[in-house]
Amino acid sequence: MDSSSSDSVLPVVAVSFQLPLIDFSDKTLKPGSSKWDEVKIDVRKALEDYGCFEASFDKVSLELKKSVFEAVEELFKLPVQTRQRNVSSKPYHGYLSHNLYQSFGIDDANVFDKVNDFTRQLWPDHGNKSISETIHQFSEKLSELEVMVRRMIMESFGIQRYIDEHLNSTNYILRLMEYTTPLDADDEEESKLGLRAHTDKNMITILHQHQVEGLEVKTKDEKWIKVKPSQDSFIVMVGDSLCALLNGRVFSPYHRVMLTGKKTRYSTGLFSVPKTGVTIDSPDELVDEEHPRLFKPYDYNDFLHFFSTEAGRSAQSALHAFAAL
Numbered sequence: 661m662d663s664s665s666s667d668s669v670l671p672v673v674a675v676s677f678q679l680p681l682i683d684f685s686d687k688t689l690k691p692g693s694s695k696w697d698e699v700k701i702d703v704r705k706a707l708e709d710y711g712c713f714e715a716s717f718d719k720v721s722l723e724l725k726k727s728v729f730e731a732v733e734e735l736f737k738l739p740v741q742t743r744q745r746n747v748s749s750k751p752y753h754g755y756l757s758h759n760l761y762q763s764f765g766i767d768d769a770n771v772f773d774k775v776n777d778f779t780r781q782l783w784p785d786h787g788n789k790s791i792s793e794t795i796h797q798f799s800e801k802l803s804e805l806e807v808m809v810r811r812m813i814m815e816s817f818g819i820q821r822y823i824d825e826h827l828n829s830t831n832y833i834l835r836l837m838e839y840t841t842p843l844d845a846d847d848e849e850e851s852k853l854g855l856r857a858h859t860d861k862n863m864i865t866i867l868h869q870h871q872v873e874g875l876e877v878k879t880k881d882e883k884w885i886k887v888k889p890s891q892d893s894f895i896v897m898v899g900d901s902l903c904a905l906l907n908g909r910v911f912s913p914y915h916r917v918m919l920t921g922k923k924t925r926y927s928t929g930l931f932s933v934p935k936t937g938v939t940i941d942s943p944d945e946l947v948d949e950e951h952p953r954l955f956k957p958y959d960y961n962d963f964l965h966f967f968s969t970e971a972g973r974s975a976q977s978a979l980h981a982f983a984a985l
């Protein structure tokens with residue numbers, strides 16, 4: 661979400677790489693269990709080193725993923741005037757379209773009535789019950805993975821006493837994305853930029869790419885790596901606001917989408933986003949001599965607003981330009 665550019669010129673070629681793969685499907689994975697403590701260590705390490713990891717999570721079944729992408733294809737077949745009826749009171753939360761990219765945005769996609777509001781925007785007479793159910797189920801189940809990751813990371817940094825307050829301070833938006841390469845594209849081998857390099861501005865993002873590759877992530881040592889699509893897993897990624905909340909202890913990586921070939925690419929992203937009026941401020945527990953406070957407290961909406969300005973878009977890091985001390 662929230663694309664900005666760190667690359668003004670087109671990009672160095674990415675190399676294939678396997679991100680840390682962490683299993684969240686174990687039935688004994690409950691707070692307090694030994695499995696939980698084991699996984700927590702891996703989560704923290706991956707988020708410190710890469711700002712992201714691959715998560716296998718079988719609560720979202722293959723069948724449910726299949727239904728989601730059938731729904732996604734159906735939604736993108738709607739006429740453009742209909743797609744544009746997906747609007748939101750929040751900036752950038754509705755239907756978006758630029759160059760090869762377009763996406764729908766569904767606020768509070770883990771709440772059935774809200775998903776119903778979305779399908780009613782597109783089918784005003786009676787919505788679309790089956791699509792609403794599919795999207796709701798997917799988001800609700802996937803949000804369980806997102807909550808586990810946030811619990812683990814907060815426990816791991818010794819700030820568990822803020823967990824409930826923190827979890828209550830966010831809600832979710834689900835984005836359904838389509839990337840199309842024009843049929844008359846001259847060179848099939850040449851990569852085309854589907855989504856410019858950016859860091860996400862929210863807390864945590866959970867991505868899933870359906871069959872067609874394209875997602876690339878920049879490592880701390882500035883190498884671009886390709887994240888292969890996998891039908892069994894999701895990519896969990898840190899956004900700038902989690903980085904700020906944790907006083908820079910985790911890394912929010914630049915990432916982008918590069919398209920090769922002519923296949924249409926579909927992906928989904930579940931974003932946990934601070935609610936309106938929430939201030940992001942790192943707890944004192946995370947500040948000491950070795951870790952001086954890095955960011956001033958900020959209102960998430962002010963940060964987004966800064967990001968929509970030329971200064972925000974052109975900054976190497978919008979978070980640092982906006983909030984660094």
Ligand SMILES: O=C(O)CCC(=O)C(=O)O
Nearest residue numbers: 661662837867875927929
């Ligand atoms: O389509 C993708 O895989 C990535 C999308 C993304 O980075 C975003 O929406 O912020």
Ligand SMILES: [Fe+2]
Nearest residue numbers: 661859860915
């Ligand atoms: Fe993103």
